[in-house]
Amino acid sequence: MHLRTGRAWTVVRVIVALILFMPLAWAFWASLQPIDEIFTAPAEPIRSDADTLQWQNYATAVTRLPFLRFLLNSCLITTLATIGTVFSSSLVGFAFARLQWRGKSVCFAILLATMMLPDQVMLIPQFLIFEHLGWVNTYKPLIVPSWLGGSAFFIFLFRQFFRSVPRSYEDAARIDGATHWQVYRHVMLPISRPVIGAVAALSAVHHWQAFLDPLVYLSDFHAYPVSVGLRMYQSMEGSWANLIMAASLIALVPPLIVVLLTQRYLMRNIGVRREGL
Amino acid sequence: MSRSTKTGRLGQTGFWFVSPWLAGLLLLYVGPMFAAALLSMTTWDGLSWSSLKWVGLGHFRSLPDDSYFIKALTNSAVYTAMNVPVQLLGALGLALLVRQSGRWAGVWGAFYYVPHVLSGVATILIWWWLLNPQVGPINRAIATIYEGLNGPMAAVGLGGTEGWPLPPWLYSPTWAKPSLVMMNLWHVGGGMLIFLAALLRGGDTVHEAAMLDGAGRLDRFLHVTLPQISPALLFNVVTGVVLSMQAFGPAYLLQNWQQRDGLLFCVLHIYRSAFEDHRLGYAAALAWVLLGVLILFTGTTVLTTRRWVHYDFEEGGL
Numbered sequence: 001m002h003l004r005t006g007r008a009w010t011v012v013r014v015i016v017a018l019i020l021f022m023p024l025a026w027a028f029w030a031s032l033q034p035i036d037e038i039f040t041a042p043a044e045p046i047r048s049d050a051d052t053l054q055w056q057n058y059a060t061a062v063t064r065l066p067f068l069r070f071l072l073n074s075c076l077i078t079t080l081a082t083i084g085t086v087f088s089s090s091l092v093g094f095a096f097a098r099l100q101w102r103g104k105s106v107c108f109a110i111l112l113a114t115m116m117l118p119d120q121v122m123l124i125p126q127f128l129i130f131e132h133l134g135w136v137n138t139y140k141p142l143i144v145p146s147w148l149g150g151s152a153f154f155i156f157l158f159r160q161f162f163r164s165v166p167r168s169y170e171d172a173a174r175i176d177g178a179t180h181w182q183v184y185r186h187v188m189l190p191i192s193r194p195v196i197g198a199v200a201a202l203s204a205v206h207h208w209q210a211f212l213d214p215l216v217y218l219s220d221f222h223a224y225p226v227s228v229g230l231r232m233y234q235s236m237e238g239s240w241a242n243l244i245m246a247a248s249l250i251a252l253v254p255p256l257i258v259v260l261l262t263q264r265y266l267m268r269n270i271g272v273r274r275e276g277l
Numbered sequence: 278m279s280r281s282t283k284t285g286r287l288g289q290t291g292f293w294f295v296s297p298w299l300a301g302l303l304l305l306y307v308g309p310m311f312a313a314a315l316l317s318m319t320t321w322d323g324l325s326w327s328s329l330k331w332v333g334l335g336h337f338r339s340l341p342d343d344s345y346f347i348k349a350l351t352n353s354a355v356y357t358a359m360n361v362p363v364q365l366l367g368a369l370g371l372a373l374l375v376r377q378s379g380r381w382a383g384v385w386g387a388f389y390y391v392p393h394v395l396s397g398v399a400t401i402l403i404w405w406w407l408l409n410p411q412v413g414p415i416n417r418a419i420a421t422i423y424e425g426l427n428g429p430m431a432a433v434g435l436g437g438t439e440g441w442p443l444p445p446w447l448y449s450p451t452w453a454k455p456s457l458v459m460m461n462l463w464h465v466g467g468g469m470l471i472f473l474a475a476l477l478r479g480g481d482t483v484h485e486a487a488m489l490d491g492a493g494r495l496d497r498f499l500h501v502t503l504p505q506i507s508p509a510l511l512f513n514v515v516t517g518v519v520l521s522m523q524a525f526g527p528a529y530l531l532q533n534w535q536q537r538d539g540l541l542f543c544v545l546h547i548y549r550s551a552f553e554d555h556r557l558g559y560a561a562a563l564a565w566v567l568l569g570v571l572i573l574f575t576g577t578t579v580l581t582t583r584r585w586v587h588y589d590f591e592e593g594g595l
Contacts, residue, residue: 009377013385016374020392020463026414027403092298101291111298114306116354116515116575120523120544121568124551124560125309125316128323148301155298180290211526212544216552227398231510233529234402241406259394263387267470 004157024249031057031245054242064161064236070229073252077142077214077225078207078254084147085154085203086196092149093158096186098170115152120212126218141178142210146203154199161195162188197265205255226251317562322555336562342587346563348538349546350570356454356542357521363458364517365510368468375469376476386473393466401530404460408446416443447531450539457527457540471509479505507586515575522571543567 032053062068095101096108123179130141149155165188189196211227218224221232230251233244259266317336322328340346375385392400407413422468431437446456483505487497503510525548528540543563551560 006377009374013378016371017385017388020297020389021462023400023403023407026407030406088297092295094290095294099291099294101295104291107295107299110302114302116519116566116571117306118519118571120312120525120547121564121571122305122309123420123544123547124557124564125312126305127551128312128316128557129308145305147297148304149298179302180294184294205394211398211529212548215529216548230398230402234405234530241412244402245406248402251397251399252395255394255397256391259391263390264383265377266390267383267387 024221024252027245027249031249033242035240035242036209049095055243058246058250061233061243062250064240065229065247066222067226067229067247067250070224070226073223073229074208074225074227074254077139078204080139080143081146081207082200082204085150086200088147089150089154089199090192090196091184091188093155094162094188095158095232096155097162098165098183098188099180111152111155114154123212123216127179130217136217137219137223138217139223142207144212146207149175150199150203154203157195157199158192161192161228165191194265194268195219197262198268201258201262204258208255208258285452313561313564315578316558317565319558321557323557324555332558335454336559337566340562345541345546346566349541349563350566352454352539352541353522353524353543356457357390357518359454360458360461360521361514361517363462363515364465364468367462367465368513369472369506371465371469372472372476375473382442382473382477386470390466390470393470395466396464398526398530400463400528401460404463405447405531408456408460410443410445410448413446414505416446419443445535448533448535450535450537453531453536453539457524457531459526468513471513472506475506475509476502504585511578511582511586515578518574518578522567 020262032055034054042080080167096104096111126141127136130136135141135144169187169191170183171194173183178186208225214225214228215231218228221229224232228248230244233240233247236243305335316333318333320328320330320332336516366426371389375389378385407415410416420443423441426438444452479502483501485499487501492500523544525544528542528545529548532540532545545566547560547563547567550556550563
C-alpha cells in the first residue's frame with residue numbers, strides 16, 4: 001500500500017517536471033523551424049525528420065544583430081560584478097560576524113531594513129547621482145554597487161556562515177599574531193567555499209538577467225548586455241519567432257551552467273538560512 | 278595594518294571592514310532617498326536647470342486626481358493580489374511534493390529550482406510566443422481539445438464546440454495580468470526552496486508523534502506543518518508582495534495597445550514618466566509613494582504576524 005502511493009507521487013513529480021520542461025522544449029523545436037512552419041504547422045507531434053530542422057537559424061540569429069557582442073558584454077559585466085559581490089559582501093559579513101566595533105548593532109538593523117527595501121524605488125535618484133558622476137553610458141552603474149557590499153542578503157548569508165565557525169579556528173591564528181585581515185583572508189575565506197559558491201551563483205544569475213538598470217544606463221546598442229539586446233529581436237521587423245527562440249535559448253545557457261555547477265551549494269545555503277526575517 | 282590593531286584599535290579596524298557597505302549605503306540608499314524627497318517637491322525635466330521649479334507638496338496633492346497614478350497603483354495591487362497567493366500555493370505544493378521523495382529530495386528540489394534562475398528577458402520572450410493567441414502552441418492545444426470534444430458532445434446532443442472562445446492572453450485588458458501570473462508560476466522554484474528548507478529542518482519527529490496521537494492528514498498539516506514553515510511563509514509573503522509591486526520587465530516587454538494599460542504597473546509608470554516624459558519630479562513623488570506603501574505593508578505584516586509565526590523551530594534565529 002505504502003509503496004503504491006509512493007509510486008503515484010513519483011508519477012506526479014515526473015508529470016510536473018515534464019510540464020516545467022515543456023516551454024523550453026517547444027522553444028527548442030521552434031528555434032529549428034523555418035519561419036512559416038511555426039505559423040502554419042498544425043498542432044501535430046514534433047516531426048523528427050532532420051531535413052526540416054534548420055540548425056542555421058542559430059547562425060542567422062547571432063549574426064542578424066551583434067549577439068556575440070551582447071554575450072561578451074554580459075560576460076564582462078557579470079564577472080566584474082560577481083567578483084565585487086563576493087569580495088565586499090564576505091568582508092562586510094566578516095565584520096558583522098566576528099569583529100567588535102562601535103555602532104555595529106545599529107548598522108545591522110539598517111542592513112536588515114535595506115534587505116526589504118525595494119531597489120526599483122531608488123532608480124531615479126540613483127540615476128541622477130550616477131549621471132552627476134558622469135557614469136551614464138558606462139558599465140560603472142552596473143558594477144560599482146556590487147563592490148559596495150553587493151546586496152544586504154549576501155552580507156547576511158556570509159554573516160550567518162562566519163558566525164557558525166568555531167572560535168578555536170580563529171584563536172590559533174590570533175595567537176600567532178594574525179591581523180583581522182589575515183584572519184579573514186587565510187582562515188575564514190578558505191573554509192567558506194559553500195557560501196562563496198552560492199553567493200557567486202546567485203549574483204552571477206542576477207547580473208546576467210538584470211534588465212532595468214542596463215536599459216536605463218546604456219544607450220549605445222553595441223554596449224548592450226544580452227538582456228537588453230534580446231529586446232531588439234522582439235522589435236525586429238516581421239517578428240522572427242524562430243530566431244527569437246534561438247537567441248533566447250543561447251542566452252539561457254550561461255545561467256543554466258552556473259546553476260548546474262553550484263546546485264549543491266545553492267540547495268544547502270539559500271533555503272536553509274534565508275528566512276531569518 | 279600593524280599588529281597593534283589586534284586589541285588596541287579593535288573598534289576602528291572593524292569599521293574599515295564595513296566601509297564599502299557604508300559607502301554603498303550613503304551613495305545608493307541614503308543619498309538617493311534624500312535626493313528623491315527633494316526632487317519630488319519640484320518639477321524638473323532633468324535636462325536644463327531652468328526647468329527646475331519648486332512646487333512643495335504639489336505632486337502629492339494632485340496624485341488622488343491623477344488617473345494614470347490611480348490606474349498604475351490599482352494594476353499593481355490587483356496583480357500582486359493575484360500573483361502572491363498563486364506563487365505561495367505553487368511553491369508550497371512543489372515543496373511538499375519534493376519532500377515526499379525522501380532521500381531524493383535534493384535531486385528533485387534542484388530540478389524544480391532550475392526555471393527560477395532562467396527567469397528573465399529570454400523566458401519572457403519564449404512565453405510571449407507560447408501565449409500568442411493565433412499561432413502559439415498553448416492556444417493550438419486548446420483548439421485541438423475543442424475539436425476532440427466535438428464528437429462526444431454531438432453524440433450526447435450538446436451541439437459542437439464551434440465558436441468556443443480561445444483566451445486572448447496578453448492581448449486583452451482582463452487576460453493580461455492572469456497571463457503574467459501563469460508565467461510566474463513557472464518560476465516558483467525560489468519560493469519552493471525556502472519552504473523546502475523549513476520543511477526538511479522541521480524533521481519528522483513531531484509529525485510522527487502527531488500521527489501516533491491519531492492526528493489526521495489535515496490536522497497534521499494545520500497544526501504541525503504550518504507552524505513549522507510559518508517563518509518561511511512570512512518571508513515568502515513579504516518578498517512576494519515587494520517583488521510583485523515592483524514588477525517591471527514583463528510589463529515593459531509585453532505591453533501592447535490591446536491591453537488598454539492593463540499592464541501599466543507602478544514601476545513602468547515611474548520609468549515612463551522619468552525617462553520618456555522627462556517628468557523627474559513627478560516620477561520621484563511616485564517612487565516615494567510606492568516606497569511608503571511597501572514600508573507600511575512590510576512593517577504591519579511583520580508586526581501583526583508575530584502571533585502566528587513560530588520561530589521556535591529555528592536554530593538560533595538571527
